[in-house]
Amino acid sequence: MKSTTRGTLAAALTCVAAATAGAASAFPAAAVTAVPVPVPLGGAEKSLNVELPEISGQLPVPVPGEPEGPRYVEGRLLPDRAVPQLPVHAGVPGADVRAPLPHVLGTEFDHLAVHAPASDLRTLAPGLTVDAPVTAPDADRYGLPGTKLPEAGVVTPMLQTVPTASVVTGPGL
Numbered sequence: 001m002k003s004t005t006r007g008t009l010a011a012a013l014t015c016v017a018a019a020t021a022g023a024a025s026a027f028p029a030a031a032v033t034a035v036p037v038p039v040p041l042g043g044a045e046k047s048l049n050v051e052l053p054e055i056s057g058q059l060p061v062p063v064p065g066e067p068e069g070p071r072y073v074e075g076r077l078l079p080d081r082a083v084p085q086l087p088v089h090a091g092v093p094g095a096d097v098r099a100p101l102p103h104v105l106g107t108e109f110d111h112l113a114v115h116a117p118a119s120d121l122r123t124l125a126p127g128l129t130v131d132a133p134v135t136a137p138d139a140d141r142y143g144l145p146g147t148k149l150p151e152a153g154v155v156t157p158m159l160q161t162v163p164t165a166s167v168v169t170g171p172g173l
Contacts, residue, residue: 033060033061033091033118034058034059034060034061034091034094034118035058035059035060035061036056036057036058037056037057037058037059038055038056039055039056039057041053041054041055051100052100053097053098053099053100054096054097054098054099055095055096055097056095056096057093057094057095057096058091058093058094058095058117058118059093059118060090060091060092060093060118060121061090062088062089062090063088063089063090064086064087064088065086065087065088065089066087067084067085067086067087068081068084068085069084070082070084075135075136076131076132076136077131077132077134077135077136078130078131078132080129081127081128081129081155082128082129082130083127083128084127085124085125085126085127085155085157085158086124086125087122087123087124087125088122088123088124088125089120089121089122089123090121090123091118091119091120091121091161092118092119092121092161092163093118094116094117094118094119095114095116096113096114096115096116097113097114098111098112098113098114099111099112099113100112101169110169110170110171111169111170111171112167112168112169113167113168113169114165114166114167115165115166115168116163116164116165116166117164119161119162119163119164120161120162121159121160121161122158122159122160122161123157123158123159123160124157124158125157126154126155126156126157127154127155128152128153128154128155129151129152129153129154129155130150130151130152130153131150131151131152132150133147133148133149133150134146134147134148135147135148
């Protein structure tokens with residue numbers, strides 16, 4: 001291969017790589033909230049010659065949030081939350097199932113469908129709050145701090161979601 005051909009090929013590949021990177025940056029990964037997960041049963045349905053359930057799901061993508069900074073409180077030497085709580089936003093996985101039910105009185109099929117979409121989930125990791133065993137400098141004691149019992153506490157974690165689901169039956173849904 002001649003050097004001019006190699007140079008042209010390298011330039012073309014560079015342009016393709018730059019265009020691909022530009023297109024990937026136009027749609028950031030954080031914009032995707034859930035990834036669809038299909039369950040392929042079409043081949044088994046054709047080979048067995050029966051109607052199988054149609055199953056698909058959604059897996060949420062966890063997104064870390066911005067932790068709340070420490071809060072300074074008057075009379076304490078250390079901030080209120082020494083280890084801040086980290087918020088994470090994600091979701092509860094969702095599922096869509098559509099299954100045939102044999103009709104008791106005839107040869108037709110009735111169907112049962114369950115739709116449970118991915119729902120939002122907000123969490124806060126546990127945090128830590130501590131205080132030193134000394135008080136702030138006191139003017140009555142010539143600027144010397146006093147002593148006190150040390151304080152330590154765990155800020156409880158939080159989990160908040162509202163899952164929903166619907167179940168529907170009928171002919172040929």
